[in-house]
Amino acid sequence: DQVFHTVPETFQQVQHLQRLFSTLLLDLWKPQLPEDIRTGEDLHIRVPAPLVQEVKDSLDHHMISYKILIPDVQKLVDQSMPKERSSDRQVPEGYIYTQYHPMEEIYQWMTQIQKNNSELVTQHYLGKTVENRGMYYLQISQPSHKTKKIIWMDCGIHAREWISPAFCQWFVKEILQNYKSDPKISRFLQNLDLYVLPVLNIDGYIYSWEKDRLWRKNRSPHMNGTCYGTDLNRNFNSSWGSIGVSYNCRSEIFCGSGPESEPETRAVAQFIERKKSDILCYLTIHSYGQYILTPYGSTTIPPSNSEELMHVAEKAAAALMGKYGTSYEVGSTSLILYSNSGSSRDWAHMIGIPFSYTFELRDNGTHGFVLPVDQIQPTCEETM
């Protein structure tokens, strides 16, 4: 396989490339979607080996100049592979789950995951971020005649909590690698659909890679562009703005100009609201602290199904501990941590989703948000 690089110069060339792309089912690496191909902008396409000559001929015929960016994709993949090579083709070969990945790579990963597992996985659009980036979730669903209940999981609502998107990716990989061989996972998928949003706060995540590793909020501008960011986990419509927030943009827990003022919040909330009667469980993944948190943050009054909520969470914490001895505390946010309002987990429960949990992953503060890469695997394995 080879990766071609070209910069279309005319609109005709753009059209030709789009046609080529759809007729030959090529693998578009940059931009994300064929409709985003533009004159003057980089285009990277991976061409399967048997089609290389045909693509070259076609480009030559239309006088589109190109460069071969990667002459041998397999060689590059082999070079970047860890020593134990996964022999199945269900997950993108060469994707290293024990490393943190920037957003561009996560977008590519999602596309690949869907491609390689199209019988089970579909990618869906949720909405746009402040900076106009597309938010997508992956639906893992085994075809069946019965309607299944849904488990929703989102990661990366807070930009600096890198272990969280890493976990979402790991989770998807584990499910897809083992659903045929692991009876528990296979039974799971017979009865439930999984919806996974690997990065909710995309703009913030990118900002934490490029500018400020410890950024938390999204990137919405306030005060005439002199101050940025709303805490998305204070922006949901659950006792919004009442406690544990700041009304000042300069604060890390700024709750925004109103409930669901942020496009990211609205994208998620609108979707979950529409599907709520089918959603059994809402999970949101954060770090750090090692907690499994139950509703509510805005009040110490326990939710109606609090016993059941706690029971399930305690079993989860015990199972987690069984793996590497890592201890997770279980309880409501208002009792264990602090009061807060506008959290996604509280909102999910308030609209009727019975099981709603926040996971705060490793560690306990020694590394905090900057968790070393060698802890990605054990953290993900135990949480799995």
Add this chain to the structure above:
Amino acid sequence: AAMEVPLSHGLASRAAALATAYLCYRRGSPGRGLALRSLRRARRQDISDVGHKYYLELELEDVLDKDSTVNCTAEVLYHLGNKNIAPDVQFTLEGELKNTDEADNIFYNRIKSLEKELVAENIPDSHGNVPPEMEPIHLLAWVASGYVIWQNSTENTKFQLAQIKHVKQVKRSDEYLEFDYMILLHDMVSQEIIPWQMTVLWHPQHGVQVTQDSRQPKHESG
């Protein structure tokens, strides 16, 4: 009368974090950093006109060797009102801490013999990496930040060292090593990241001292 605070209570864990920071400051070195492994028990006593006192039973672990743990009892007194007085902390360690004389001396001699002053930034880096030769510099900051955390904690804060932004060695003519740090503290309660400057003195026999420290304005969130 002391009231038993349920272990998972937010307030107990804040007192435990403070006690750990103080302990680390008093007992730590570039070869030894201590972190809280678990909070076993906590009781709280409200002393009228004085403040809130916590009685804690902690298990601490060595940051460099997680299997090495030590039990500890501590008392933390948060003073009433806004007097800007640091909380009182007392502790008793049950057992011995690992001896780090050899590692400390190696580090001390290494720095003393540097021709140019040591300068470094972003420890750990974005991916959590700390180069092995920087680990003692990292731990020294961990220990010294214990002092800053102790001096600035209240019942409404829970500080952790998040990252060293910048460190610069300051050459001295006497036997002490001096480092000028710019660190970032994370407060779990407000979620704020607070830059803090601190000047740290150290000598293997004389322990860690923070001779000067000042909270810095937050870099523009823009």
